Amino acid sequence: MDVPEFRDLLDYLCCDIKSPQDREDVRAELYDHLLSRYEIDVATGMTEEEAEADAEQALGDRELLHKSLTKLHRKTATDRLRTAFILLALSTASFYFVLSICMDFRTGFFMHFWFWIAMLVIPFLCQLHWWGTDVRLQPALWLRGGMFFIGVCALPFIFYSLPNAERTTLLMTVYLCSETLQYLLLLLGLYQIVRTYEQSRPARRMLLFSCGFLILCGFLFWYFFLRGGQISAVMLTSEEIGNSISYSSMRNRHYVYRLLASYPFWISLSFCYRTLKWNAVRLEFHKPRLRLFVAVLGVLAAAIFVSTGWYINRQPETVAYTVEDTALSQAERSRICAVLKTYGLPDAALAQLPNSELQQYASALPCKEAVASFDYLNPPDPLLKNYPLIYNDLKFHEYAILLSETETTFTVRLLRHISYAENEPHAYRRRIKMLSADSHFQPLGSGALTVGQENDPREADAAPFLLLLYKNGDQVRSGRPLHTQTGYVRDTSLSTFAFEYAERSCTDVLFAQTYAVQPYDNNKEFTYGLMYECTRFTQPFSLQFTRLDDPNFGINPFQTDHFYTIGQSTTETFGAQMQAQENTKHAYMPMNADETKTADAMDGGRTEE
Amino acid sequence: MRINKELSKGSNALMVLSVIARQDMYGYQIVRTIENASEDVFVLNEGTLYPILHTLEQNGLLDAYWCEVDGRRRKYYRITEKGRKELARRRAEWDEFSGAVSKVLGSAELAEG
Numbered sequence: 261m262d263v264p265e266f267r268d269l270l271d272y273l274c275c276d277i278k279s280p281q282d283r284e285d286v287r288a289e290l291y292d293h294l295l296s297r298y299e300i301d302v303a304t305g306m307t308e309e310e311a312e313a314d315a316e317q318a319l320g321d322r323e324l325l326h327k328s329l330t331k332l333h334r335k336t337a338t339d340r341l342r343t344a345f346i347l348l349a350l351s352t353a354s355f356y357f358v359l360s361i362c363m364d365f366r367t368g369f370f371m372h373f374w375f376w377i378a379m380l381v382i383p384f385l386c387q388l389h390w391w392g393t394d395v396r397l398q399p400a401l402w403l404r405g406g407m408f409f410i411g412v413c414a415l416p417f418i419f420y421s422l423p424n425a426e427r428t429t430l431l432m433t434v435y436l437c438s439e440t441l442q443y444l445l446l447l448l449g450l451y452q453i454v455r456t457y458e459q460s461r462p463a464r465r466m467l468l469f470s471c472g473f474l475i476l477c478g479f480l481f482w483y484f485f486l487r488g489g490q491i492s493a494v495m496l497t498s499e500e501i502g503n504s505i506s507y508s509s510m511r512n513r514h515y516v517y518r519l520l521a522s523y524p525f526w527i528s529l530s531f532c533y534r535t536l537k538w539n540a541v542r543l544e545f546h547k548p549r550l551r552l553f554v555a556v557l558g559v560l561a562a563a564i565f566v567s568t569g570w571y572i573n574r575q576p577e578t579v580a581y582t583v584e585d586t587a588l589s590q591a592e593r594s595r596i597c598a599v600l601k602t603y604g605l606p607d608a609a610l611a612q613l614p615n616s617e618l619q620q621y622a623s624a625l626p627c628k629e630a631v632a633s634f635d636y637l638n639p640p641d642p643l644l645k646n647y648p649l650i651y652n653d654l655k656f657h658e659y660a661i662l663l664s665e666t667e668t669t670f671t672v673r674l675l676r677h678i679s680y681a682e683n684e685p686h687a688y689r690r691r692i693k694m695l696s697a698d699s700h701f702q703p704l705g706s707g708a709l710t711v712g713q714e715n716d717p718r719e720a721d722a723a724p725f726l727l728l729l730y731k732n733g734d735q736v737r738s739g740r741p742l743h744t745q746t747g748y749v750r751d752t753s754l755s756t757f758a759f760e761y762a763e764r765s766c767t768d769v770l771f772a773q774t775y776a777v778q779p780y781d782n783n784k785e786f787t788y789g790l791m792y793e794c795t796r797f798t799q800p801f802s803l804q805f806t807r808l809d810d811p812n813f814g815i816n817p818f819q820t821d822h823f824y825t826i827g828q829s830t831t832e833t834f835g836a837q838m839q840a841q842e843n844t845k846h847a848y849m850p851m852n853a854d855e856t857k858t859a860d861a862m863d864g865g866r867t868e869e
Numbered sequence: 870m871r872i873n874k875e876l877s878k879g880s881n882a883l884m885v886l887s888v889i890a891r892q893d894m895y896g897y898q899i900v901r902t903i904e905n906a907s908e909d910v911f912v913l914n915e916g917t918l919y920p921i922l923h924t925l926e927q928n929g930l931l932d933a934y935w936c937e938v939d940g941r942r943r944k945y946y947r948i949t950e951k952g953r954k955e956l957a958r959r960r961a962e963w964d965e966f967s968g969a970v971s972k973v974l975g976s977a978e979l980a981e982g
Contacts (some may be wrong), residue, residue, distance in 0.1 A: 296897040320914030328920035
């Protein structure tokens with residue numbers, strides 16, 4: 261007796277079952293069923309053909325059975341893949357947290373800490389039925405849990421027993437190795453799953469992507485890591501971008517709307533893509549109501565996305581600008597300008613300052629007097645020893661103008677003037693500059709000055725000033741900052757704003773703020789002047805920032821120990837600045853001939869002492 | 870007499886659980902057992918049976934194992950502890966349901982009489 265194989269029928273019934281193992285099992289079970297009926301039919305007197313036909317007919321609705329089996333066995337495969345994808349995404353994210361530790365150990369560690377907790381909890385979640393974790397992912401999960409315990413136990417010993425530099429290196433190495441190992445294990449698990457579900461093309465794509473990402477991460481990490489500290493610049497950049505976005509969000513809600521809309525927009529787009537393309541794994545997107553909901557959400561999000569983008573990118577508004585915005589006699593203006601000129605402010609910059617800003621300097625001491633009162637033997641050195649400075653090929657001038665001084669505290673108004681050359685070569689398209697100027701000149705101690713706090717009677721003195729000048733040929737016009745943080749609190753003064761300038765224009769930016777400065781404190785650092793160029797500002801999270809200069813893309817420590825070093829700091833290029841630093845270690849403020857002699861005498865006097 | 874499909878739909882899983890609770894069975898055997906027990910009233914075809922079996926298995930009410938019979942693989946099902954509890958629950962539910970239906974039908978007959 262020739263035993264029928266029911267090949268066509270079984271092929272049809274099982275063809276959409278994803279797992280080869282499941283498919284084989286279902287096929288064997290159905291075959292046994294068909295054959296059992298066939299054998300009994302033959303035994304009861306049917307011909308082989310009749311028995312075969314009867315067995316197939318007894319099957320009922322083939323299409324229904326095919327659909328039912330496919331649906332039942334698809335869910336399991338999907339669950340397993342979903343878990344793998346989630347774990348993989350988390351592991352990918354962990355690289356970011358590891359990198360964040362480079363920048364700031366405390367912040368980075370705590371960021372990483374919650375991630376550890378999450379990854380520790382996941383293995384337990386994986387035991388739940390709905391999670392459907394594949395056993396092939398368990399090694400990676402348990403490694404993660406183990407690393408958590410080891411890390412918690414060992415960290416205090418590592419942290420307190422090693423010098424700072426070695427500690428960082430060791431931690432970074434340990435972190436990187438553990439993360440890489442765990443990531444590789446996950447990839448291995450995913451690879452095994454993909455092999456099981458041979459039709460799951462998305463998983464294969466994901467695997468390829470992950471491998472590429474891993475290689476790229478590893479390369480970038482070691483590239484920066486081996487360059488010694490340069491990685492902190494990368495992280496600093498990302499932090500600045502984040503800060504800038506958050507600052508801007510406070511002032512311009514359209515960025516928030518856009519940001520909030522972007523998530524459902526991309527998610528719904530992703531769903532649509534998956535529905536159309538991912539025939540193999542459709543996840544849970546087969547319910548019509550859910551599909552409708554996502555579609556509506558996607559349309560709404562897209563509308564918000566587009567409209568806010570239009571709003572953000574609309575043509576810049578300009579505001580009326582005049583130097584004589586408040587009443588100030590010509591004599592008083594001239595007097596104040598003369599005082600400011602002693603700090604090296606050029607006539608062009610002074611001519612741009614409106615009266616209201618000039619009045620801020622009514623009580624300013626001439627630079628010469630300030631220098632004369634400076635105690636070189638016991639310098640308060642308020643403006644820092646550690647002076648990380650990042651700058652670009654723009655002209656950046658900073659003037660610390662002494663408004664008043666007591667035995668313990670200086671009150672200075674930092675006036676910053678940034679300008680671009682007319683022939684700036686990279687102004688061929690619309691550009692946006694983002695300036696972050698974080699200053700940490702905070703009053704020290706509870707009894708100190710509280711400039712910048714709300715309700716402070718001297719609040720007006722601390723008032724930040726921001727002026728953007730757009731020059732187009734001989735025409736001067738003011739512009740609007742795209743977003744600014746004009747509110748100031750104790751710890752964050754006017755710190756970030758972004759502005760844009762038209763094609764082939766020369767932009768001048770002037771901004772100022774008053775600070776209370778107490779004598780030098782080792783723990784205080786002064787960072788300012790992070791200037792980025794950003795070519796696209798419509799996507800907050802895909803900003804393309806390009807540093808304008810400094811091919812090393814790193815933080816360049818600029819050491820100074822002289823208060824009036826910032827009397828004039830004109831930086832055109834990093835090299836030029838470093839050269840200037842070498843040439844003039846102290847007191848290179850701009851002066852006329854007489855003042856230069858005075859300064860030379862002071863330097864000489866100090867050298868002799 | 871064949872029973873309306875919709876009428877028997879809700880009780881298929883109960884019947885499958887019930888027959889497997891007596892002894893481990895494979896698919897065809899389940900079909901025949903139900904047919905015989907119901908005197909050919911309930912005839913389950915594969916299109917109905919296997920989705921039920923696989924669902925019960927995925928929900929942990931049934932457990933499965935393979936045996937080699939006459940040179941081919943045969944999948945046997947056995948009820949789990951969870952399955953027994955579920956069977957008891959469904960049986961009680963069914964008793965209550967069928968009792969209620971009988972009462973309604975009985976009262977209707979009395980009214981007609």
